[in-house]
Amino acid sequence: MLNGIFSVEFVNSILRATTPILFATMASAVAAKAGICNMALEGMMLLSALFGVLFSAMGGGIFGTASGLSQFASFGFGFLLTVLVGGLIGLIFAFCILHMKADEILAAIALNLIASGGTVMILMAVAGEKGASSTIASVAAPKVVIPLIGSIPVLGEILSGQNLLTWLSILAVIVMHVFLYKTPMGLKIRAVGENKNAAESVGISARKIQYIALVISGMLASMGGFYLSGGYMNMFTREMAAGRGYIALAASSMGADTPVGGFLVSILFGIAQAVANLMQLTTIPMQLIQLIPYLTTLIGLGIYSYARMKRRKKLLSSE
Amino acid sequence: MKKLAALLLAGAMAFSLAACGGGDSKSGSDEGNKAASGTEDGGGAEDGAKDQESGKPYKAAFLVNGNLGDKSFYDSANEGLTRLKEDLGADVFDFKVEEMGGDPADEANWEPTLLDYCDTGEYDVIIIGTWQMYDALNTAYEMYPDQKFIFFDEPFDFEAAGNPDNIFNMMFKQNEVSYLVGAGAALMTTSEEIEGIDPSNSIIGFLGGMDGVLINDFLVGYIQGAKDVNPDIQVAVAYVGDYIDSAKGKDLSLAQFQNGADVSFNVAGNAGLGLIEAASESKKYAFGVDSDQAALLPDYAASIPSSALKNIGNALYLAIQEDMEGTLKYGTMQSYGFAEGGVGLVLDSHYEEVLPESIRTKLAELQKSIENGDIVVKSAYEMTTEEVAEVVNSVKIQ
Numbered sequence: 251m252l253n254g255i256f257s258v259e260f261v262n263s264i265l266r267a268t269t270p271i272l273f274a275t276m277a278s279a280v281a282a283k284a285g286i287c288n289m290a291l292e293g294m295m296l297l298s299a300l301f302g303v304l305f306s307a308m309g310g311g312i313f314g315t316a317s318g319l320s321q322f323a324s325f326g327f328g329f330l331l332t333v334l335v336g337g338l339i340g341l342i343f344a345f346c347i348l349h350m351k352a353d354e355i356l357a358a359i360a361l362n363l364i365a366s367g368g369t370v371m372i373l374m375a376v377a378g379e380k381g382a383s384s385t386i387a388s389v390a391a392p393k394v395v396i397p398l399i400g401s402i403p404v405l406g407e408i409l410s411g412q413n414l415l416t417w418l419s420i421l422a423v424i425v426m427h428v429f430l431y432k433t434p435m436g437l438k439i440r441a442v443g444e445n446k447n448a449a450e451s452v453g454i455s456a457r458k459i460q461y462i463a464l465v466i467s468g469m470l471a472s473m474g475g476f477y478l479s480g481g482y483m484n485m486f487t488r489e490m491a492a493g494r495g496y497i498a499l500a501a502s503s504m505g506a507d508t509p510v511g512g513f514l515v516s517i518l519f520g521i522a523q524a525v526a527n528l529m530q531l532t533t534i535p536m537q538l539i540q541l542i543p544y545l546t547t548l549i550g551l552g553i554y555s556y557a558r559m560k561r562r563k564k565l566l567s568s569e
Numbered sequence: 570m571k572k573l574a575a576l577l578l579a580g581a582m583a584f585s586l587a588a589c590g591g592g593d594s595k596s597g598s599d600e601g602n603k604a605a606s607g608t609e610d611g612g613g614a615e616d617g618a619k620d621q622e623s624g625k626p627y628k629a630a631f632l633v634n635g636n637l638g639d640k641s642f643y644d645s646a647n648e649g650l651t652r653l654k655e656d657l658g659a660d661v662f663d664f665k666v667e668e669m670g671g672d673p674a675d676e677a678n679w680e681p682t683l684l685d686y687c688d689t690g691e692y693d694v695i696i697i698g699t700w701q702m703y704d705a706l707n708t709a710y711e712m713y714p715d716q717k718f719i720f721f722d723e724p725f726d727f728e729a730a731g732n733p734d735n736i737f738n739m740m741f742k743q744n745e746v747s748y749l750v751g752a753g754a755a756l757m758t759t760s761e762e763i764e765g766i767d768p769s770n771s772i773i774g775f776l777g778g779m780d781g782v783l784i785n786d787f788l789v790g791y792i793q794g795a796k797d798v799n800p801d802i803q804v805a806v807a808y809v810g811d812y813i814d815s816a817k818g819k820d821l822s823l824a825q826f827q828n829g830a831d832v833s834f835n836v837a838g839n840a841g842l843g844l845i846e847a848a849s850e851s852k853k854y855a856f857g858v859d860s861d862q863a864a865l866l867p868d869y870a871a872s873i874p875s876s877a878l879k880n881i882g883n884a885l886y887l888a889i890q891e892d893m894e895g896t897l898k899y900g901t902m903q904s905y906g907f908a909e910g911g912v913g914l915v916l917d918s919h920y921e922e923v924l925p926e927s928i929r930t931k932l933a934e935l936q937k938s939i940e941n942g943d944i945v946v947k948s949a950y951e952m953t954t955e956e957v958a959e960v961v962n963s964v965k966i967q
Contacts, residue, residue: 259827263820270816366672380638382815382842384866482816483846487839492814527821530807531828533965535958536780540810 258407260524265416266482268520270295272419273474274498275505275512276426277467282507283430284463285443289358290343291471292495293365298336298475300369303388303486304376305331310389324389325480332476333469340468344461362495370488383479383486390480391415415477422470426509439463471495504550515550522546627893629664630692634679634702635671641860642881646696646721649882653889662889665692680705687713694892696885698722698739700783710736717899719888721881723783724902724950734900737892739884742906743783744790745939746877747834748946749914750856751794752935753874753928754832755802757854762925765852766831772966774805774825774833776844778812785957786949787836787858787877792964793947798931804964805830809840818843826851828966834858834877848872854923861915874923875914883910908940 274291281288306328313323339361346357370380377385391414400410430436441449442459450456474494479486501519505511526542631650633643650664669675669682683705686695697706698721706720710733721739754773761768775791777784788806795802805828807821818840825833826847833848834856835841841858848855849872857863857876866873884905891897905911914920914932921929938944949957 257827259823263823266816266820363672363674374638379640380636381640381839382866384842384868478816483819483843485842485846487813487815487842489813489839490815492811492817523817524820527807527817527824530821531805531824531966533962536808540808 255525255528258404260528261408262412263524263527264517264520265412266520267523268516269413269416269419270474270477270482270494271498271501271519272513272516273415273422273470273477274495275501275516276419276422276509277470277474278499278502279505279507279509279512280426280430280439280463280470281467282502283443284439284460285446286347286354286460286464287358287499288343288464288467288471289355289499290339290361290495291467291498292491292493293358293362294336294339294343294468294471295475295478295495296362296365296369296489296491297339298332298472299479299490300372300383300486301335301472302328302332302476302478302480303383303386304372305329305335306389306480307386310387315387315389318392321389322392325391328389328480329391329473329476333472336472336475337465337469339472340465341461343468344464348457348460348464366489369486373486373488381488386485388480388485390484391477413477413481415473415481418473419477420513422473423509423513426470430509435459435462474498500547504547504554506554518546518550519543626660626663627889628692629662629694629696629889630686631664631666631696632679632683632686632702633666633668634676634697634699636668637666639860640865642698642722642879644860645878645880645882646698646885647882649880649885650696650889652882653886662893676701680708683709684712687716690716693717694719694889696721698881706736717892719885721884722879727900727902732900737888737897737899738902739881739888740902740904741879741881741884741911742904742946742948743877743879743912744786744793744946744948745906746879746912746914747787747790747836748794748797748939748944749932749936750834750875750877751791751796752798753794753914753924753932754791754834754854754856755795755799756928756931757874757924758802758831759799760925760928762927763854763923766854767829770803770829771799771801772803772805772829772831774822774830774844775807776818776822776825776833776835776837776841777806777808778837778840779810780808782949784808784836787834789949789952789957789960790946791834792960794935796964797935797944802964803966804961805833805966806961809837809843812838812840814840815843815846819847822847822855823851826853832856832874842866845869845873857915861917863915863919870919871923875916875920878913878915880905880911880913906939907936 274295277291278288306325309324309327314320315324343357343361346352347354373383374380377383379385393411394414394417396410399406430440438454438459441454442456446456478490497519501515502512505515522543526539529539631646635643637643637647647666654662654664667682669679679702686692687709694717696719700723703723706718710718714735716735718736719739720736722741724740725736725738757763758766758773759768759771760766773795775788777788792804795804805825807825809818809821818837822833822844832854833844835844836858844855845866849869854872854874857873859879860876862876863870863873888897939946
């Protein structure tokens with residue numbers, strides 16, 4: 251068990267478990283900053299997991315998969331198209347709740363249900379399968395091998411050979427942080443989320459800002475979805491999002507809907523999952539082990555609300 | 570604007586309903602059925618409303634609480650019924666398949682659909698299965714005492730129900746076929762003839778869906794088989810916690826392989842596909858379950874020596890013929906094991922390629938011994954939770 255925890259493979263398994271949640275957490279954060287609870291993440295991820303397989307297979311058909319370069323082109327084609335469609339799903343979702351004034355929770359439930367049945371229907375139509383896309387020759391995201399660093403023991407082994415999308419998810423945290431806190435658009439998004447009326451009173455179109463935030467949210471969620479079927483696994487399997495969209499919602503709100511906070515909580519969730527996986531190899535009863543991810547969430551939430559309470563008290567006393 | 574929104578929502582609903590496999594339960598209306606099969610995949614079986622003029626065939630209704638196309642359970646049942654229809658002719662035996670859908674949203678439709686089918690009185694027998702249909706059956710058998718049911722893959726508590734005589738309970742000895750898988754895995758992990766296997770340790774793996782009696786029935790047989798051929802065997806047991814999270818299944822399996830397991834066995838539905846990917850990536854081996862997974866997953870076939878099958882189709886084929894002769898014992902439970910052809914390993918040329926002859930001979934011997942009763946495989950259905958835990962702990966990695 252201890253050997254397991256201090257191995258490179260353990261770090262890798264944390265990163266594997268963290269990556270999809272991290273993308274979705276960023277997706278949730280940007281929507282939440284604009285004042286929308288994006289419960290449709292689950293469905294967006296599931297749809298993108300399927301589209302990722304279909305589009306990258308399409309890319310494989312166009313560019314071939316013979317050489318490393320053509321494989322990368324196939325992946326790039328599939329990934330970009332998936333992210334575009336992810337943005338489109340975000341746009342449709344935004345249209346329903348902003349333009350049509352549908353309740354955001356109900357619209358999200360509808361989207362999640364459509365994703366759950368629709369992915370199976372599309373899979374059936376395209377591949378004649380209902381459970382998994384094993385017959386579709388999809389192209390997964392490549393692993394990034396860093397030439398010199400890779401030969402350094404432990405650290406090099408961790409840094410080199412990670413999935414490209416794992417790096418991209420970490421990059422997404424930085425980009426989202428800069429975007430939300432250092433750009434005019436980020437300021438507008440936060441202003442709308444903080445107080446819609448106040449933002450509109452200074453001439454910001456709240457609806458436009460929320461549209462933009464949801465499109466970005468959809469794009470980020472689709473990256474997480476792509477990773478599920480083209481990185482974590484190499485095929486789409488039915489319902490494979492398995493609640494990660496909802497976990498990301500929790501992670502984002504635990505991280506106070508900030509990219510950096512969400513990043514830390516996602517890592518925490520990833521660690522909890524990886525530890526739980528390893529502990530199944532021990533004689534500790536399985537029921538206790540399955541508690542770990544949830545227990546971590548509970549403790550994390552407790553610490554978070556305690557810190558917030560303290561801060562509020564401090565603010566009140568200083569007034 | 571509002572109209573458009575309403576239209577959109579209606580469209581979304583129709584889409585999701587159709588996608589769920591159409592909970593359309595109007596068995597009488599031909600049009601309704603046609604519409605339903607138009608929007609979904611057409612199903613596997615052409616049902617025979619057309620043969621009604623030519624005499625009165627024995628009619629069965631198979632209500633699927635999921636969809637055909639699972640390439641496993643339901644397809645096997647459908648295959649058995651189709652074979653029976655072909656062998657006997659449509660004027661002697663006919664059947665209808667109703668796909669009720671397997672999503673949570675469809676569950677509410679299962680019981681009404683079952684009752685609708687009972688209500689028609691057209692069917693000599695209604696076939697349903699799995700624990701998820703238990704409650705629906707509990708309602709139906711009382712309301713329709715003249716309707717016969719075949720209920721498969723979940724034990725029916727006859728005593729608690731007051732010994733109803735209109736239910737035939739069909740069970741499968743998954744523990745027997747798991748015994749063979751366990752023996753195969755244990756023989757493989759110390760074999761020097763198989764590529765990629767480290768013979769120095771005796772560790773094998775097991776990936777289950779949820780920690781329940783059905784999965785543990787597989788597990789108990791698996792462990793018994795492994796121990797019988799190698800008393801020092803260690804088994805890494807992991808449960809995904811559901812049947813859908815293939816990525817988590819992969820992570821759990823990678824951890825097993827990294828800790829020395831060479832061969833594993835997936836009994837976790839779609840989540841088990843994660844094990845197969847993990848085996849393929851680690852250049853190790855994983856036994857399949859419920860359908861011929863080597864044939865279904867050609868890219869991963871090299872890592873799948875064989876698959877454990879429940880031949881529901883075979884069992885239905887036998888049971889319905891017995892029913893036609895009036896010898897099927899309603900009011901009892903019958904288990905179909907190796908001896909009845911109810912379970913088995915896939916023994917094709919692929920199996921012969923992956924496994925060396927010495928192991929295959931040994932497995933064939935073991936199967937014979939189970940068939941003639943020399944080996945009795947323990948069943949989790951007859952054990953307490955503590956006893957199962959004891960079995961699992963006896964082979965845990967130290």
